[in-house]
Amino acid sequence: xxxxxxxxxxxxxYTALWSPEHVASxxxxxxxxxVRELQAGPVPVRxxxxxxxxxxxxxxxxxxxxxLWDCAEAHRLREGSWRAGPQxxxxxxxxxxxxxxxxxxxxxxxxxxxxxxxxxxPESLTTPGGYLRADAVAGRWQEAVLPHDPTRLVQWARAxxxxxxxxxxxxATRGPTELATAFSESAASLLCVELERFGLPIDRATMSDxxxxxxxxxxxSLQAELEHRAARDAxxxxxxxxxxxxxxxxxxxxxxxxxxxxxxxxNTRKWTLEAFRDxxxxxxxxxxxxxxxxxATTYGWRWLDAHVGADDRLRGRWSAxxxxxxxxxxENGLHNLPAALRPGVAAAPGHRFVRADLGQIEPRxxxxxxxxxxxxxxxxxxxxxxxxxxxxGVERSVAKVAVLAAMYGQRSGTAGEALAxxxxxxxxxxxxxxxxxxxxxRGESVTTFGGRAVHTAPRAERGMQAPPPVAAARGRFARNAxxxxxxxxxxxxxxxxxxxxxxxxxxxxxxxxxxxxxxHVPEEAAQECAQRVDQALHDAARRWLALRGRDEGVRFVAxxxxxxxxxxxxx
DNA sequence: CGGTGAACGTA
DNA sequence: CGTACGTTCACCGA
Numbered sequence: 001x002x003x004x005x006x007x008x009x010x011x012x013x014y015t016a017l018w019s020p021e022h023v024a025s026x027x028x029x030x031x032x033x034x035v036r037e038l039q040a041g042p043v044p045v046r047x048x049x050x051x052x053x054x055x056x057x058x059x060x061x062x063x064x065x066x067x068l069w070d071c072a073e074a075h076r077l078r079e080g081s082w083r084a085g086p087q088x089x090x091x092x093x094x095x096x097x098x099x100x101x102x103x104x105x106x107x108x109x110x111x112x113x114x115x116x117x118x119x120x121x122p123e124s125l126t127t128p129g130g131y132l133r134a135d136a137v138a139g140r141w142q143e144a145v146l147p148h149d150p151t152r153l154v155q156w157a158r159a160x161x162x163x164x165x166x167x168x169x170x171x172a173t174r175g176p177t178e179l180a181t182a183f184s185e186s187a188a189s190l191l192c193v194e195l196e197r198f199g200l201p202i203d204r205a206t207m208s209d210x211x212x213x214x215x216x217x218x219x220x221s222l223q224a225e226l227e228h229r230a231a232r233d234a235x236x237x238x239x240x241x242x243x244x245x246x247x248x249x250x251x252x253x254x255x256x257x258x259x260x261x262x263x264x265x266x267n268t269r270k271w272t273l274e275a276f277r278d279x280x281x282x283x284x285x286x287x288x289x290x291x292x293x294x295x296a297t298t299y300g301w302r303w304l305d306a307h308v309g310a311d312d313r314l315r316g317r318w319s320a321x322x323x324x325x326x327x328x329x330x331e332n333g334l335h336n337l338p339a340a341l342r343p344g345v346a347a348a349p350g351h352r353f354v355r356a357d358l359g360q361i362e363p364r365x366x367x368x369x370x371x372x373x374x375x376x377x378x379x380x381x382x383x384x385x386x387x388x389x390x391x392x393g394v395e396r397s398v399a400k401v402a403v404l405a406a407m408y409g410q411r412s413g414t415a416g417e418a419l420a421x422x423x424x425x426x427x428x429x430x431x432x433x434x435x436x437x438x439x440x441x442r443g444e445s446v447t448t449f450g451g452r453a454v455h456t457a458p459r460a461e462r463g464m465q466a467p468p469p470v471a472a473a474r475g476r477f478a479r480n481a482x483x484x485x486x487x488x489x490x491x492x493x494x495x496x497x498x499x500x501x502x503x504x505x506x507x508x509x510x511x512x513x514x515x516x517x518x519x520h521v522p523e524e525a526a527q528e529c530a531q532r533v534d535q536a537l538h539d540a541a542r543r544w545l546a547l548r549g550r551d552e553g554v555r556f557v558a559x560x561x562x563x564x565x566x567x568x569x570x571x
Numbered sequence: 572c573g574g575t576g577a578a579c580g581t582a
Numbered sequence: 583c584g585t586a587c588g589t590t591c592a593c594c595g596a
Contacts, residue, residue, distance in 0.1 A: 249591060251577060269578065271583095294579065298589055322587060327582085329587055336581040336588060357582095401583090408584030480585040484582095514582040514586090575594080581587080 003069070004038065005048040005161035006031075006055070009139060009153050013057050014146045018157040025150035032063045039066055048164035050086050052189035052320075059193045064503065070186040071160060073320060074167045077182050080445065080453030082323045090132050090159070093166040102127055102134040125155045132159070174451065177547040181450030181489060185320060187496035188328065191509060192318035194499075198508045199313025200334060200345060201520055203565070207304065207344030214340070215296035232296070236289045239282040248289060258282070291340070299333055299341060307332040312348075318512075320492070324477075325485030326452050328492070328512050335513060345518075345566035352526040354507070355569050356533045356560040357516035358491065360384045363403050365487045368545055368554045369449045372428035376553040392421040406433055407483055409476035433479055440478025441471040449486035449548065454478070490556070491515060493544050497536040505529050518566065526562045534560050 004019040008028075015031040017024040024034060035058065038045050047065055049055060051072040055065060072084035075092055091098045119133040120126060125141075127133055135141040142153040171178040208218075216232070219225035237244045239261075246257045254268045261280045265272050270290065276283045308314050316332030329335060337345070347353045358364075363384050367375040378387040389399035402418030404410070423430045436446050443457030456474045495512055498519065505525040511518035521529045537558045545551040563569060 247592085251592085267577080290579075294590090297591080298580080316588095324586060327586065331588065333580085333589080336579085338580055404584080410584055476584060477586090484585065516582080572596085573594105574596105575592105577591085577593105578589105580589085582585100 001067075002038075002043045002045050003048060003161070003164070004045055005157040005164065006035075007050070007142075007153055007157035007160060008054050008057050009143045009146055009156075010057070012143060012146050014143075014150065014153060015058070016150055016153040016157040018154055018161055023154055025154060027147070028057055028061055032058060032061050035063050035065070048161050050089070050160045050163075051084070052186070052193050055190070056193055056196070059197050065190055066500070067183075068186040068190045069164045069168070069182070070189040070320075071163050071167060073185040073189045074164070074171065074182040076321055076326075077178065077185055077450075077452050078167065078171065080455050082321075085137065086159075086163075087132050087137050089163055089167075093163050093170070094130060096130055100129065101131045123152070125152075125159060177449075178451035180543070180547055181452065184450070184489065184493045184496055185326075187499070188492035189320040191492075191495055191499055191512070192320050192328070195318045195330070195509065195512065196315060198510050198520070199309065199311070199315040200510050200518070201348050201351075202308050202312045202314050203344055203346035204304075204308065204312050206346065207308075207341065210341050210344050211295065211300055211304065214292040215300040218301050229296075232289065232292060236282060236285045239280075239285055248286070248293075254286070291338075295338060295341070299338060303333060314345075321488075325454055325481040325488060326448065327484060327488040327514055330512075334511065339567075342567040342569075343565050347520060347564050350523055351520055352523050353510075353563050353566065354519040354521055354526060354530045354533050354560065355516070355563055355566070356519075356530075356537075356558045357569075358487075358494075358537070359557040359559055361487050361490070361515045361556070362407055362483050364554060364556055365449070365483055365490065366407060366429055366433070368490075368548075368550050369482055369486050370429040370432040371548070371550060371553075372426050372432075373553070375426045375429045376550070379553075379555045382557060388422075388425075391425050392418060394418055394421070406430060407479070409433075409437055409479045436482050437475035437479040440481075441475040443471075443474065446478045446482055448482055448489060450489040450544075452485055452489070454481045454485060456481075487515065490541065490544050493540040494537050497540040498533055501532050501536055501539075502529050505532075530560050530562050534558055 002019065004017055006015065006017050008015045013028040015026060015028065017034065044067065046067040046069055048069045049071065052068060052070045071089050075084040075089040076082060079092060087101050088098055091101065118127060120128050125133060125136055133141060136156060142156050145152055168179065171182055216228040219228060233248055236248060237246060240257055243257045243260050247253045251268050255265065258265060258268065261282050263276050263279055270287060273283055273287060307316060314332065314334065316330050316334045319329045322329045364379045367379045378384050381387050385396050385400045385403065388403060389396040392399055398418050402422055406419060406422055439446055440456040445453050445455045447453055456478050491514065495509060495517055498517065499509055502519060505521055505528060507519050507521040507529050509517060510520045519529060519533060537556055541556045542551050545554055561569065
């Protein structure tokens with residue numbers, strides 16, 4: 001394996017490559033050719049970058065990177081910290097206090113503390129205190145002398161190379177698990193850049209019809225928009241005479257309206273109102289109004305115009321790792337598009353979607369994380385809850401509720417009896433959950449299967465995840481984080497494997513949704529792609545489980561189908 | 572004008 | 583009934 005660092009400067013797009021054997025620089029097209037040439041060579045290449053997002057201009061230009069080391073993601077994994085700019089990452093590998101770093105142009109206007117601001121020399125990347133100079137972190141220092149002098153950008157790439165090498169060394173001393181997870185997280189980070197480039201295919205005509213149904217036709221004027229809004233409000237307001245002036249967008253006023261209809265509720269949340277669906281016609285009308293209002297305001301015409309491009313692709317920013325346990329996140333509705341709009345997500349002409357989701361991922365992950373032999377045995381069934389129900393001597397539905405209650409720290413409900421049964425049948429898995437919750441309650445950090453540190457209490461650094469304030473909530477947070485976070489790791493390993501093994505089919509991963517993936521592929525390759533998606537799960541799961549010697553014990557299953565619209569997925 | 576909480580969509 | 587996220591809205595206080 002050959003390691004090459006790569007840095008792109010903006011706005012010029014000038015790019016530098018650095019490795020011990022090879023230094024190069026050039027414009028985007030020139031470097032794009034160089035990257036392809038190196039990747040086509042006999043020795044596989046791993047590209048080292050400060051952050052995969054740096055590659056955006058090259059990815060936009062159609063360059064496909066095969067293997068990556070993303071210093072920011074490696075840092076997040078090591079530190080459990082979300083802030084992972086070059087300075088934070090640099091400080092971590094050099095044992096420097098980030099608080100002493102030179103201030104960027106907009107940082108800390110009122111900070112008059114001791115700071116190490118002046119670079120050692122005009123051409124020095126670092127300050128006498130060993131920090132990165134602030135104008136280099138901002139990219140201005142490198143860009144200022146381009147294109148005639150690429151040496152600063154080369155220095156910047158070389159610094160990333162050095163940081164990446166130090167991170168790999170540090171992670172390797174902790175064992176193979178963390179290193180493998182860092183590779184996988186790097187791949188996910190690169191995948192995010194491609195998700196941003198590809199976008200999610202939209203059938204504009206169908207989506208427009210769906211929006212019309214909920215929000216009304218595209219308004220010709222502001223007045224028309226207001227009129228339609230008033231008409232929508234009237235469908236609810238006319239059901240409670242005397243309350244026509246209620247602002248339906250104000251929960252306090254809605255509560256008054258409901259009171260006038262004889263319904264006294266502590267809040268107006270959907271879950272609370274569901275119980276009163278049959279009490280008064282205003283309740284179902286209000287719930288239907290809310291669903292339409294959601295689409296009208298968040299997923300309406302403005303959303304369509306702002307985020308669906310001329311090529312009929314919905315685009316938003318993707319993040320490989322959220323602030324808590326490490327799931328992927330996305331903006332502009334890519335992760336919370338109402339199910340009612342899913343018919344509007346459709347493969348382009350001549351293409352199909354391969355849709356796949358992981359079945360019962362969380363209990364299967366619990367088996368892997370805990371290493372409970374009995375619970376691992378249950379994962380070998382296609383339906384995990386069947387053997388659990390048999391062992392507990394209860395109905396499947398009871399077993400399912402009990403397992404979910406145990407994993408999420410549920411307090412209410414009637415899972416008590418079955419929970420006791422679970423403790424007897426699967427003591428190791430259940431003890432792991434309880435000990436994790438206790439650690440969380442005490443404000444201690446917990447660790448995912450792949451070695452990500454998850455902090456349950458605030459630390460000195462700024463920009464950290466905001467953990468729940470009370471002990472019980474911290475306990476539930478920790479209990480959930482090891483499951484959710486570990487599941488996210490398996491998912492990302494799976495997605496990265498799909499990306500690597502279906503590229504030759506012309507496949508593009510266009511959506512990742514925690515346990516579900518949508519692959520856009522030319523029609524003639526769809527069946528082959530579906531088979532490879534399934535195979536990718538088995539390969540990724542085996543490698544992932546082997547990190548902790550569980551490769552023969554836990555089974556993961558995927559439901560894979562070839563569809564034309566997202567809504568065709570099984571319910 | 573910026574921050575906060577309610578509400579609700581997804582998993 | 584548990585957790586996480588992103589988005590919009592009204593309200594609050596400066």
